[in-house]
Amino acid sequence: MNALVRDPMIWTDVGAVTDVPVRGARRVPTPTGDVAIFRTGDGRVFALRDACPHKGGPLSQGIVHGHAVACPLHNWSIDLASGEPLGADKGKGCAPVVPLRVEDGRLLLGRG
Amino acid sequence: MPREKLVVIGNGMAGCRAVQEVLKRDPDRYDITIFGAEPRVNYDRIMLSPVLAGEKSFADIVINDEAWYRDNSIELHAGVAIDAIDRAAKVVRIGEGIEIPYDRLILATGSDPIRLPLPGADLKGVVAFRDLDDVEAMIAAAKPGAKAVVIGGGLLGIEAAYGLSRRGMDATVIHLLDVLMERQLDASAGFLLVEALAAKGVATILEAQSEEIVGQDGRVCGLKLKDGRVLPCDLLVMAVGIRPATSLAKAAGLIVNRGVVVDDALTTSDPAIYAIGECVEHRGQCYGLVAPIWEMCRTLGEALTGGAGTYEGSALSTRLKVSGVDVFSAGKHLGGEGCEDIVFRDAGRGVYKRIVLEAGKVAGAVLFGDAADGAWYFDLMKSGEAVGDFRETLVFGQAATEGLRGLDPSAAVAAMADTAEVCGCNGVCKGQITGAIASQGLNTLDAVRAVTKASASCGTCTPLVEKLLKLSLGDAFQAQTGPKPVCACTHHGHDTVRRAIVEDGLKSALAVMQALEWSTPDGCASCRPALNYYLLCAWPAEYRDDRQSRFINERAHANIQKDGTYSVVPRMWGGVTSAAELRAIADVVDKFEIPTVKVTGGQRIDLLGVKKDDLPAVWADLNAAGMVSGHAYAKGLRTVKTCVGTDWCRFGTQDSTGLGVRLEKFMWGSWTPAKVKMGVSGCPRNCAEATCKDVGVICVDSGYEIHVGGAAGLHIRGTEILTKVASEDEAVWAICAVTQLYRENAWYLERIYKWMDRVGLDWIRSQIEDPETRRALYDRFAYSQRFFRIDPWAERVAGRDSHEFNPLSRRMEFA
Numbered sequence: 001m002n003a004l005v006r007d008p009m010i011w012t013d014v015g016a017v018t019d020v021p022v023r024g025a026r027r028v029p030t031p032t033g034d035v036a037i038f039r040t041g042d043g044r045v046f047a048l049r050d051a052c053p054h055k056g057g058p059l060s061q062g063i064v065h066g067h068a069v070a071c072p073l074h075n076w077s078i079d080l081a082s083g084e085p086l087g088a089d090k091g092k093g094c095a096p097v098v099p100l101r102v103e104d105g106r107l108l109l110g111r112g
Numbered sequence: 113m114p115r116e117k118l119v120v121i122g123n124g125m126a127g128c129r130a131v132q133e134v135l136k137r138d139p140d141r142y143d144i145t146i147f148g149a150e151p152r153v154n155y156d157r158i159m160l161s162p163v164l165a166g167e168k169s170f171a172d173i174v175i176n177d178e179a180w181y182r183d184n185s186i187e188l189h190a191g192v193a194i195d196a197i198d199r200a201a202k203v204v205r206i207g208e209g210i211e212i213p214y215d216r217l218i219l220a221t222g223s224d225p226i227r228l229p230l231p232g233a234d235l236k237g238v239v240a241f242r243d244l245d246d247v248e249a250m251i252a253a254a255k256p257g258a259k260a261v262v263i264g265g266g267l268l269g270i271e272a273a274y275g276l277s278r279r280g281m282d283a284t285v286i287h288l289l290d291v292l293m294e295r296q297l298d299a300s301a302g303f304l305l306v307e308a309l310a311a312k313g314v315a316t317i318l319e320a321q322s323e324e325i326v327g328q329d330g331r332v333c334g335l336k337l338k339d340g341r342v343l344p345c346d347l348l349v350m351a352v353g354i355r356p357a358t359s360l361a362k363a364a365g366l367i368v369n370r371g372v373v374v375d376d377a378l379t380t381s382d383p384a385i386y387a388i389g390e391c392v393e394h395r396g397q398c399y400g401l402v403a404p405i406w407e408m409c410r411t412l413g414e415a416l417t418g419g420a421g422t423y424e425g426s427a428l429s430t431r432l433k434v435s436g437v438d439v440f441s442a443g444k445h446l447g448g449e450g451c452e453d454i455v456f457r458d459a460g461r462g463v464y465k466r467i468v469l470e471a472g473k474v475a476g477a478v479l480f481g482d483a484a485d486g487a488w489y490f491d492l493m494k495s496g497e498a499v500g501d502f503r504e505t506l507v508f509g510q511a512a513t514e515g516l517r518g519l520d521p522s523a524a525v526a527a528m529a530d531t532a533e534v535c536g537c538n539g540v541c542k543g544q545i546t547g548a549i550a551s552q553g554l555n556t557l558d559a560v561r562a563v564t565k566a567s568a569s570c571g572t573c574t575p576l577v578e579k580l581l582k583l584s585l586g587d588a589f590q591a592q593t594g595p596k597p598v599c600a601c602t603h604h605g606h607d608t609v610r611r612a613i614v615e616d617g618l619k620s621a622l623a624v625m626q627a628l629e630w631s632t633p634d635g636c637a638s639c640r641p642a643l644n645y646y647l648l649c650a651w652p653a654e655y656r657d658d659r660q661s662r663f664i665n666e667r668a669h670a671n672i673q674k675d676g677t678y679s680v681v682p683r684m685w686g687g688v689t690s691a692a693e694l695r696a697i698a699d700v701v702d703k704f705e706i707p708t709v710k711v712t713g714g715q716r717i718d719l720l721g722v723k724k725d726d727l728p729a730v731w732a733d734l735n736a737a738g739m740v741s742g743h744a745y746a747k748g749l750r751t752v753k754t755c756v757g758t759d760w761c762r763f764g765t766q767d768s769t770g771l772g773v774r775l776e777k778f779m780w781g782s783w784t785p786a787k788v789k790m791g792v793s794g795c796p797r798n799c800a801e802a803t804c805k806d807v808g809v810i811c812v813d814s815g816y817e818i819h820v821g822g823a824a825g826l827h828i829r830g831t832e833i834l835t836k837v838a839s840e841d842e843a844v845w846a847i848c849a850v851t852q853l854y855r856e857n858a859w860y861l862e863r864i865y866k867w868m869d870r871v872g873l874d875w876i877r878s879q880i881e882d883p884e885t886r887r888a889l890y891d892r893f894a895y896s897q898r899f900f901r902i903d904p905w906a907e908r909v910a911g912r913d914s915h916e917f918n919p920l921s922r923r924m925e926f927a
Contacts, residue, residue, distance in 0.1 A: 014921035022458070023634060023660040026920035037920060041634035042508050043458060058676045061664040063637040067512075070637030072664040072672050077637070109924065 009099060011108040017045060018105070025060040025069065028109060035098050036060035037107060038080050040067055046080035047100035047109060053078075053085060053093030115143045117213055118416070119204060121194055121360065122220030123148025125157055126389025126405045128176055129539075130218055133413025135184055141417060144186045145212060147204070150243055151191030153177055157243070158402050161268075161433045164247050164275030197364035199382055216416065219361055219372055219380070219387040223354035223400065228263065232325030237332035238348045241272045253347040256280030261335045261345040263322055265292040267432060269351035270309065274434045276347070277313045284315040284343060286322060286335065296430045296441035300457075300464050301480040308437045308462065308481075311619075317343075354400055356391045371398045376422040378412045388412055395425050403428065406539035429490045431483065431536075435616060436623045440486030443476030443493050444468050451475060456507040461622050461634070465507055472500045481622070482633065485509035487573070491532060509633075525579040534580070535573045540566040545577060549584045557581065575631050578603065599638035601630045606642070606859035613650050621647065621658060635661075642860035645747065645783060649855050652896040659913065665745035668916060669904045670727055673720065678727060680719040681744035682734050683780060686754040686772035686792075687715025696737030704730055714751030714789065716742055728917050731905035740780075740903040747861070748783045749790070749851075752776040753801065757794030757811065766811035768794030771840055775847060781900040782893070785858040785867070788851065803831045806864040807847055816843040820850060820876070821865040829865050832873050835880055849880050849889035856892075 020026045020039040027034040027050050034050035036059045044067070050060045057073030067080045077086040083095035099110030118134070120127045123146050131144055148154075159173040181188045195205045203211040225240035227233055239249045250272070254260070258281050262273040265287030273283040285292070291302035292309075306316045321338040325348060334344045356371035367373045367381040371393030378386050378394075388408040390400055399405070404426035414421030429442035447453050447468045456465040463481035467474060467489060473496050477489040488510040492499060499506055505513040528534075530543030548554055548563045560577055561567055567577040581589045595605025602609075609628060618624045621643040625635060635643065640661035647655045665671050670678035682697070697717055701709055708720035722730055731741075743750060752775050755761065757768030772792040791802030792809040801824075802808030808819040808831050815838040819831035834850060837843050853876060858867040868876060879885050908917070919925075 012921075012924055014923060019915065019920055021660055021915070026915065028920050028924055029922060030924045031926065034919075035924075041458065041461065042512070043456065055674070056676075058672075061668070061672060061676075063640060063663065064660065065634055065636045065640065066632055073674065075637065107920075111924075 009110040011101060011110050014107050014109045016105055017102060017107055020045065020107075023064045025062070025064060027058070027060040034058065034060065035109060036069075037100065037109070038064055038069060040064060040080065045100060045102060045107065047098040048078070048080065048083045048095040049098060051095060052076055053083075053095055054089070059095060115141065116215040118142035118144045118216050118218070119212060119214035120144065120146045120218045120220060121204065122146075122218070122222055122389065122391075123150065123154055123188065123190060124220060124222050124389070125154070125175070125402065126222065126409060127218065127220035128154040129406060129409040130220060130388055130412050130416075131184075131186065132176075133409045134416050137413055137417040137419070139184070142216075144184070145214075146181075146186055146188050147192050147194055147206070148188065148190045149193055150245070152244065153181070153188070153190070155244070158433070160241070160244065160247050161271035161275055163244075164241075164250060164272065165278040165435070166275075167278075167435065170244065194360055197360060197385075199364055199385070202384065215384065217385045218412070219385065219391055220389045221357040221360060221391045223390040224357050225350065226353045226355050227350055228322065228352055230322055230325050232327050232332070233350075235325055235327040235332045235348075236330055237346060238325060238350065241268050241349055241351045242354075250276060250347060250349065251279065254279035254281050255346070257282065258346040259344055260284070260347040260349065261286060261343050262349040262351055263335070264349075264351035264353070265289075265316065265318070266295065266351065266353065267293060267430060269349070270305075270314075271433055272349050272351050273314045274309070274312060274437075276349075281347070283313070284317060284345075285309070286317050286320045286337070286343070288319070288321060290318050292316065292318070293432070293439075293441075296445060296478070297439070297480070298446055298466060298478055300466070301439070301441075301478050304462055304464055304480045305432075305437070305439065309434075312434070312437070312617075354390065356393065356398055358391060361387070361391070369393050369396075376411075376424060377415050377420075378408055378423055379415075386412055386415070394423065397425060399426065399428070401428055401430065403533075403536060403539075427490070427494050429486065429536075431486065436618060436627045438479070438481055438483040438626050440477065440479040440483035440489075442486070442490045443474070444470070445476045445478045447476070454503070454507045467507055469499065469503075472498050474499055474506075482509075482626075484575075484633075487533075487536075487576070511633075525576065525583055534576050535564075535566040538565040540564050542580065545580050546584055549581065555581070555585055555589060575629055598642055599636055601625075601632040601635050601639050602628060604628050609643070610646050610650075610856075613646050619647065619651050619654055621661065637663075641666075645785065645860050648783060649896070652899045659916075666747070667913075668724065668727065669731075669741055669745060669908065670722065670724075671745045675721075677721045677723055679744070680722050680727070680730055680734075681712065681716050681742040682739035683742040683776070684716045684739075685776050686752055686769050688754075688769060688773065689717075693737055693739060696734060696739065700730055700733045703733065706730075712744070712751075714744075715753050716744070716751060718744070725917055725919075728908050728914075732909040735903070735906050735909055741905045743780065746783065747786050748781070749776070749779045749788050751789055752779075753789070753791040753805070755792075755794050755799040757792075761794055763797060764794035764811070765813050766794055766816065766840070768792040768800065768809070768811050771809065771811075771816075771843065772800075774840070775844060778844065778897070778901075779848065779851065779893075781902060781904075782851070782855070782897060783900060784851065784855050785860050786863045788854075788864065790847075804829070805831065807850065809843060809847070815839065818843060818846050818850070821868040821873070823863060823865045827865070832868070834873070834877055845886060845890050846880055848893045849886040850876065852889040852893035852896075853879055855896075856889075 014028050023041050025036050025038045036050035038046045050058050052071040054076050057071040059069050061072040062069040068077050083097050101108040154176040156173040162168040203213045225242045239246050260276040260281045260283045262269045262285045265285045273285045277283040292305050323338045324336040326334040332348045334342045336342045358368045361372040362368045372387040374387050380387050389405050407426050411421035411423040432439035451468050451470045454467045466478045468476035474492040502513045528542050533541050545566050554560050567574045597603050644658050644661040659667050704726050706719045710718045712718050752772040754769045754772030758764040788806045790807045791800040791805040793800040793802040794811045804822040804824040810817040817836050818834045820834045822831035823829040
């Protein structure tokens with residue numbers, strides 16, 4: 001590996017993992033709309049664009065269960081890892097995944 | 113040719129299982145005689161703990177009843193002690209010169225509880241925890257409020273203390289070391305266990321050495337510790353371990369170390385004598401758990417029917433049988449040289465998992481709080497599968513791991529080997545279950561239990577057995593009758609869940625999910641809000657609301673709109689407002705540039721299009737003018753719509769406005785299964801439209817008609833008359849009582865009219881018209897209101913849950 005090759009992603013520290021409630025979410029406003037950061041019951045974190053593929057509902061306001069979130073508007077279940085709807089709504093669009101890293105308990109959100 | 117004589121000493125789990133294993137292979141080979149020291153048939157000793165706790169009866173834990181002995185022509189001598197074994201004559205002696213000859217003899221004498229040689233150990237009220245007699249002695253002593261001390265914080269001691277606590281005793285566990293169950297748990301899990309037991313009413317004292325059992329009039333009255341403390345008690349249980357029962361073998365001249373020494377064919381030093389179970393020492397190891405016994409019995413069954421089975425020792429796993437405290441341990445639970453640990457903790461859920469790896473394979477596991485994957489780790493440990501490929505998800509369990517490998521959980525069940533054990537209590541493997549389903553056409557859980565005994569004892573493997581049914585039958589299994597499950601996470605219906613919460617004292621969603629074996633780690637968007645409601649309804653003082661299980665409107669205390677903004681509805685008691693309130697509302701609308709102001713059907717004002725970040729400031733201004741949350745977002749009391757009644761109306765018969773205001777001021781903030789709207793009309797002209805509300809009042813000259821079960825939404829329904837009362841006080845009592853009955857009895861999201869259709873108006877009326885029941889319902893409602901008649905807006909203005917209304921970070925806002 002060439003040490004001079006820079007990570008093309010710009011990472012921004014947006015807070016501590018513990019700032020996000022377990023089985024909950026927080027949002028991070030960006031010029032292109034909110035990003036939702038989720039923390040699951042088993043302690044993992046995920047980031048998606050905060051808009052349901054159905055009618056744009058704010059996913060950050062939904063109930064987090066397992067590795068999924070139920071959209072607060074019409075209860076679509078969205079897979080947190082892929083942003084894709086689960087169950088009967090499978091294949092109907094996707095909430096884009098946003099790059100997220102955890103370092104020393106801090107959440108780093110990426111911008112390509 | 114005469115049949116060979118097989119004599120078994122021991123009518124316990126090992127002795128009878130060995131006989132079953134022989135009969136299974138060659139039912140006609142032997143004349144079988146079984147001697148048992150206890151005067152009863154064969155029962156499941158590991159289920160004594162649930163019997164003590166009152167969760168099972170003796171009949172539930174009988175493995176083989178009298179018919180079994182009869183049907184298999186087995187001679188049972190129950191309650192008979194063997195005096196000696198004469199190996200030269202090949203006979204066993206009982207009593208006065210009675211000799212029973214044998215060709216082959218099985219020793220299954222089990223073990224004896226160790227009794228500490230403390231002064232006072234022979235006092236009345238000092239018992240061990242080994243057999244049904246001990247359990248009966250404990251139950252007899254277990255008067256509510258009496259005190260019990262259990263010496264020994266191992267598996268048995270903890271189960272004994274829990275059982276006694278369930279029987280109403282004040283139970284304390286004394287443990288010599290600083291970690292409970294140190295042979296199975298590490299310090300972290302031991303700590304969680306102490307906390308979990310405390311929550312169940314069992315106290316723990318660690319690093320406590322017993323010195324003397326104190327008595328009075330020949331009965332135990334306390335335990336004195338080395339440090340001088342004296343713990344008063346009415347019952348003292350010694351659960352400090354077991355010792356193989358070897359005296360008979362020793363006297364017969366067999367080789368005995370700690371236990372009766374056997375080889376890999378389970379033969380003792382006399383080739384005609386075999387030994388199995390807890391009395392045995394095999395390769396230097398003695399066992400005190402059930403799984404090795406089953407494995408020994410299988411081997412012995414082979415050996416006694418002409419096969420060549422060998423027993424090579426057992427890997428051990430342990431589960432604690434305390435309802436709602438999920439503990440699993442297997443293998444090298446403390447790790448050690450060359451081992452590495454993967455640890456997962458979730459303090460919120462009280463979960464701790466530690467997976468010990470050695471050379472890339474699972475070498476041990478400790479699971480606390482969530483032990484659903486215990487069997488999976490144990491299988492990985494026994495199979496020695498390399499886990500490097502899925503190391504990252506290993507600690508999250510099978511579902512997460514299989515999910516990432518592209519398999520769903522049913523595929524994981526399908527992938528299990530036919531020889532993989534499903535039911536540890538009864539030693540039933542997958543192949544036996546699927547075989548029985550196919551060959552005998554079984555299609556219900558109960559049928560599988562009846563035929564194979566799988567999941568018939570402790571029930572931990574019920575979800576797995578159900579998955580096997582689903583796998584074998586597909587949709588045919590779904591067709592099972594019974595109440596509709598709460599959601600896909602469980603097979604239990606709402607009523608079962610509500611009853612378990614109250615009767616088993618379950619006080620957290622996790623406890624419910626553990627106790628009722630939820631199939632998902634943390635439920636789903638359907639069951640979590642339901643459980644949250646059921647818990648806060650059952651335990652208003654103790655339960656802490658789980659905001660992450662609230663639908664967004666109840667979490668944000670406002671109604672989400674299609675564009676992600678919110679609407680705000682302040683309470684207007686009975687639909688009455690004032691110039692000051694209207695002026696404050698107008699000011700808020702201007703200040704926060706709220707786009708729409710709308711009058712609602714419930715006689716209030718709705719402010720639509722409020723940005724989420726503005727909510728606390730909007731509420732602060734409304735609070736300042738004396739207004740509180742209208743709960744327009746809640747599964748709870750919404751509005752009480754009124755007409756002007758005797759204050760102004762020339763037809764009014766009673767003070768309908770006053771009653772409406774009084775009801776709303778007393779009942780606001782209460783959570784209910786679904787929304788509750790009320791109305792009070794001052795005369796039968798019904799201007800407040802009370803007869804299409806969930807609860808309505810029609811005032812008449814002679815008093816108040818209380819109506820219930822109206823609806824004017826998806827369904828249009830007129831109310832039915834519940835009762836008629838003469839005074840305003842009685843009207844309030846009846847309305848609060850019927851609301852409380854609905855709160856305690858209905859299913860989550862079930863409106864009153866649907867609940868009424870299900871349980872029947874007659875039943876509801878019988879409850880409300882009985883003065884004592886009505887009074888008790890009213891009292892419980894009033895008690896609950898002490899905790900919920902609080903303005904959630906004011907709490908949030910004061911800073912509670914501020915993260916809800918602020919973004920995590922603004923650092924990327926303008927980048």
